[in-house]
Amino acid sequence: MQLYNYFRSSASFRVRIALEIKGLGYDYIPVHLVKGEHRDPAYLERVGDALVPTLVTDGGAALSQSMAIIEYLEDTHPTPALLPSTPLARARVRALAQMVACDIHPINNLRVLKYLVHELKVTEDAKTAWYRHWVRSGLEAFERQLQLLADERSSQGLAPSVLCWGDTPTLADCCLVPQVFNGQRFNVDLGGLPLTMGAFEACMALPAFQRAQPSSCPDNEA
Numbered sequence: 001m002q003l004y005n006y007f008r009s010s011a012s013f014r015v016r017i018a019l020e021i022k023g024l025g026y027d028y029i030p031v032h033l034v035k036g037e038h039r040d041p042a043y044l045e046r047v048g049d050a051l052v053p054t055l056v057t058d059g060g061a062a063l064s065q066s067m068a069i070i071e072y073l074e075d076t077h078p079t080p081a082l083l084p085s086t087p088l089a090r091a092r093v094r095a096l097a098q099m100v101a102c103d104i105h106p107i108n109n110l111r112v113l114k115y116l117v118h119e120l121k122v123t124e125d126a127k128t129a130w131y132r133h134w135v136r137s138g139l140e141a142f143e144r145q146l147q148l149l150a151d152e153r154s155s156q157g158l159a160p161s162v163l164c165w166g167d168t169p170t171l172a173d174c175c176l177v178p179q180v181f182n183g184q185r186f187n188v189d190l191g192g193l194p195l196t197m198g199a200f201e202a203c204m205a206l207p208a209f210q211r212a213q214p215s216s217c218p219d220n221e222a
């Protein structure tokens with residue numbers, strides 16, 4: 001498999017985590033977003049949305065959208081599983097993942113921030129305030145949801161979660177960790193989020209997350 005991606009891209013990082021957890025080897029193909037390489041004709045030939053990541057399967061299919069890619073990996077390589085076994089728990093994990101991937105990330109990605117500055121002429125300070133507001137409020141919602149899930153687990157006699165859900169990494173962790181990295185990069189206040197940051201720290205203690213992080217990437221420029 002080949003992963004077209006960028007070291008700082010949160011959506012790419014999600015897929016790298018999933019690949020590492022499942023122990024799947026892949027060729028790392030860098031696509032430099034700041035240089036606009038995602039808009040090169042050769043890339044666009046296969047990728048309609050002009051975004052990273054794209055996973056090219058062993059069969060040659062180009063898959064877009066990180067969540068769809070991770071679900072593909074889950075379907076084709078079920079163990080270790082990134083989704084729990086019961087329908088209710090799977091819905092819980094998918095909901096957490098979507099809080100990040102659908103509610104926080106889309107309004108804070110590169111092209112949205114560039115549009116704010118270049119087309120709507122907002123100042124850099126206003127752009128940063130936008131970013132910090134939506135990431136912080138999104139993570140506060142995530143924290144409330146983790147608390148509700150902790151209460152539910154406790155009432156059912158289940159052990160408290162170490163990660164977002166349970167004690168093995170799930171799709172929710174694949175989404176949370178890159179979002180926290182991104183928030184840290186832009187100095188978002190991450191205080192007062194004990195369950196969220198506890199899950200983040202527990203993930204980062206795992207080798208798969210270490211191997212997938214931006215500083216481990218071959219195109220890392222930091």
Ligand SMILES: N[C@@H](CCC(=O)N[C@@H](CS)C(=O)NCC(=O)O)C(=O)O
Pocket residue numbers: 008009010011012033038050051052053064065066067101109110111112
């Ligand atoms: N929903 C997409 C989001 C992909 C996305 O927004 N990727 C960003 C990097 S994290 C990108 O390619 N940005 C380029 C741009 O905004 O121009 C996914 O989950 O894969």
